[in-house]
Amino acid sequence: MRITTAIPLGAAALIAALLSAIIHRKSGRAYALRVFFARFLGLWYALVALVVLFKLETIGLSLKWPSSLFTGNYVPLKTITQYLRQRNLVQLGGNLAVMFPLPILLYLNFPQAGYKNCLWLSLLVTALVEPLQLFINLALNIRTNIVDIDDFLLNAAGCLLGLLALRLFLSLRRPSP
Numbered sequence: 313m314r315i316t317t318a319i320p321l322g323a324a325a326l327i328a329a330l331l332s333a334i335i336h337r338k339s340g341r342a343y344a345l346r347v348f349f350a351r352f353l354g355l356w357y358a359l360v361a362l363v364v365l366f367k368l369e370t371i372g373l374s375l376k377w378p379s380s381l382f383t384g385n386y387v388p389l390k391t392i393t394q395y396l397r398q399r400n401l402v403q404l405g406g407n408l409a410v411m412f413p414l415p416i417l418l419y420l421n422f423p424q425a426g427y428k429n430c431l432w433l434s435l436l437v438t439a440l441v442e443p444l445q446l447f448i449n450l451a452l453n454i455r456t457n458i459v460d461i462d463d464f465l466l467n468a469a470g471c472l473l474g475l476l477a478l479r480l481f482l483s484l485r486r487p488s489p
Contacts, residue, residue: 354417384446384459391462407466411438412474419478427475434471438464 385391395404414437418430425433446459 350417350420353413354421357413357417386459386461388461388465391460392465404466407463408470408473411467411470412477414438415471415475416478419475427479431471431475434475435468438467438471441467 392404394400411434415427415430415434418425418433419427422430442459442461442464449459
């Protein structure tokens, strides 16, 4: 993703987070500041993730649906095995990292939801990414999105790792009795 794309996305997230903090300012400055940072990071992450996952910079408006758009990997662990054989840690790490912050940001923005609901919502979002990529491929005739079941598996593992990191961080932060 180019920096020229990330800056406007960050500006949009900044404006939305500022509005959210202004709404919550009656609850105290510290709370409003916490809301601002959590929402800013969450919104910027969401916008950048949309651009990265769906390659929205390359959208065309043709509605032709060639059969080549249905190609992809539908065999679990096939691509992961190839990545491991080729020592392609960038692809493995990137697919783990792209969804790692999602349960953390959900919990920071909605702590009343609890760990379990944040995890389920994160996994639901993860499960929707690949079908949405396929839909975008079909509807807009884009050949840059590759539908891969292993991307879902790695993204789901990233969600689990994010939730484990959050629980570890919160357990270390709490004083022991």
